[in-house]
Amino acid sequence: MTTFQLQLSDLEINREDIYLNLGYGGAEPDEHINQLLESVIDKAYQICCPQVAYILCDGKLLSQSYIELNNISMKIGSIISGYLEQADQYAVFVATGGEEYDNYLQGIKLSGDIMTEFLADAVGSEIAEAAVRYVNVKIEIEALKMGYAITKPYSPGYCGWNVREQTQLFSLFPTQPCGIRLNDSCLMHPVKSVSGIVGMGSKVVETPYGCDACAMQTCYKRKHLA
Amino acid sequence: MADLNVLYESIVNGKLESAVAITKEAIAEGISPQVIINDYMIKGMEEMGQRFQEGRAYVPNLLMSARAMKGSLDLLKPLLKGDTSNSMGKVIIGTVKGDLHDIGKNLVASMLEGCGFEVINLGVDVSSEKFVEAIIEHDANILCMSALLTTTMVNMKEVIDAVEKAGLKDKVRIMIGGAPVNDKFSQQIGADGFSDNANSAVQLAKELMASN
Numbered sequence A: 001m002t003t004f005q006l007q008l009s010d011l012e013i014n015r016e017d018i019y020l021n022l023g024y025g026g027a028e029p030d031e032h033i034n035q036l037l038e039s040v041i042d043k044a045y046q047i048c049c050p051q052v053a054y055i056l057c058d059g060k061l062l063s064q065s066y067i068e069l070n071n072i073s074m075k076i077g078s079i080i081s082g083y084l085e086q087a088d089q090y091a092v093f094v095a096t097g098g099e100e101y102d103n104y105l106q107g108i109k110l111s112g113d114i115m116t117e118f119l120a121d122a123v124g125s126e127i128a129e130a131a132v133r134y135v136n137v138k139i140e141i142e143a144l145k146m147g148y149a150i151t152k153p154y155s156p157g158y159c160g161w162n163v164r165e166q167t168q169l170f171s172l173f174p175t176q177p178c179g180i181r182l183n184d185s186c187l188m189h190p191v192k193s194v195s196g197i198v199g200m201g202s203k204v205v206e207t208p209y210g211c212d213a214c215a216m217q218t219c220y221k222r223k224h225l226a
Numbered sequence B: 001m002a003d004l005n006v007l008y009e010s011i012v013n014g015k016l017e018s019a020v021a022i023t024k025e026a027i028a029e030g031i032s033p034q035v036i037i038n039d040y041m042i043k044g045m046e047e048m049g050q051r052f053q054e055g056r057a058y059v060p061n062l063l064m065s066a067r068a069m070k071g072s073l074d075l076l077k078p079l080l081k082g083d084t085s086n087s088m089g090k091v092i093i094g095t096v097k098g099d100l101h102d103i104g105k106n107l108v109a110s111m112l113e114g115c116g117f118e119v120i121n122l123g124v125d126v127s128s129e130k131f132v133e134a135i136i137e138h139d140a141n142i143l144c145m146s147a148l149l150t151t152t153m154v155n156m157k158e159v160i161d162a163v164e165k166a167g168l169k170d171k172v173r174i175m176i177g178g179a180p181v182n183d184k185f186s187q188q189i190g191a192d193g194f195s196d197n198a199n200s201a202v203q204l205a206k207e208l209m210a211s212n
Ligand code: B12
Pocket: A124, A125, A128, A129, A155, A156, A157, A158, A159, A163, A166, A186, A187, A188, A189, A190, A191, A192, A193, A194, A195, A196, A214, A216, A218, A219, A220, A221, B101, B103, B104, B105, B107, B108, B144, B145, B146, B147, B148, B149, B150, B151, B175, B176, B177, B178, B179, B180, B194, B195, B196, B197, B198, B199, B201
């Protein structure tokens, strides 16, 4: 397992993505709300310790919906299988905003300040997504060394890959990679965490996410990803 | 004299300090709490909801307004003792068992509170028994449940079954929400309504209270 223990300044935090998380669509917050938001972001830079990890796996697609990685089989569904079809190798990853940020979020929750809570939650989601982008760059560097390209990352809970399968994905890692634990419903602690898989190969192409493949018609990210 | 139009503006613009200041003035001048609440504060929240619905305001604006509203309501509540006509209704809200997603539910709770509902927030990972106990203990009118995952939203049905078993189904209206939930699912499990944002959740709650 390759692990990176990071500071927030190692990640690229994107303001537009945070505005999107806050429900602004293409718009921007007014000055007062922006000030509150910037103070939450400042705090995040002080306390947040994101971590990411990945492992490279040999694997093969067993059928239209199953994949086997290091002798562990997972039902990823036909949509994601399709995207991974050309892969020669795989990387599985976890990425987290870390325990410190989660504790900060918990503290705000207890204080009952819903405005700061909402802002800090949206910032936390962007931190997790920025950590995913970071680990994907590291995976791409590995791929390039082998003369491979990479696919987009795909996660349990998306496109017909049941979130419960996260148990199998985690079994590929040593216990609690980056301090992430799974609860009985297969949710991760710290909350601001993401897991997933990336395909690597000489023939793979990076297919953009198809919102068409997703049933969530009202998703606030829909048109922005398409 | 307290300019109650400024109170209305303060609610719309989410200005807590000025909302509180004018409310204090109005109370000192002996203006009826009912007038302050119904003719100015609720009107302000309604205007904000309308702007949100039309895409002219965003969730953070709603929250600022709800915060200003709550600040003023907290001053007025002690004056309403014994008079329940100004409570929109009692709401129990929580995220179902196995699920830890908080933020959407808290937004809904906060908006309901800002709009005059009494809200008891049970937090996350709430079991059927806890929901039922809370309905009985607080004599609630509405039960709100939230879920983030397809794997946990099925627990909403369990809660509804438990509510039915406890003989409370006719007494309490049930609202659900969260990313994977939709109208069809709401009907399937026997809930009384679904909404996909905190603003329409308030409208739904008002409708359910009216139909009770
Ligand atoms: C931001 C986000 C994340 C963030 C933060 C997550 C968190 N828990 O804090 C990050 C990037 C970390 C993340 C990670 C994951 N995520 Co995620 N995430 C989202 C996303 C884009 C938005 C969720 C959100 O915070 N919305 C903002 C809040 C304010 O909205 P809301 O909760 O929906 O609440 C509103 C309404 O629903 C409604 N409402 C809510 N409750 C109630 C209750 C009542 C009574 C009423 C009337 C209304 C109501 O009003 C609220 C306010 O407007 C959704 C997709 C989406 N568009 O919703 C996926 C989504 C929830 N994630 C999903 C998944 C699968 C995951 C992961 C498991 C992926 C992975 N394998 O890594 C992980 C799990 C993380 C963990 N801890 O275990 C799936 C879940 C689907 C499923 N299969 O069950 C979703 C739906 C995406 C998808 N596939 O379509 N995620």
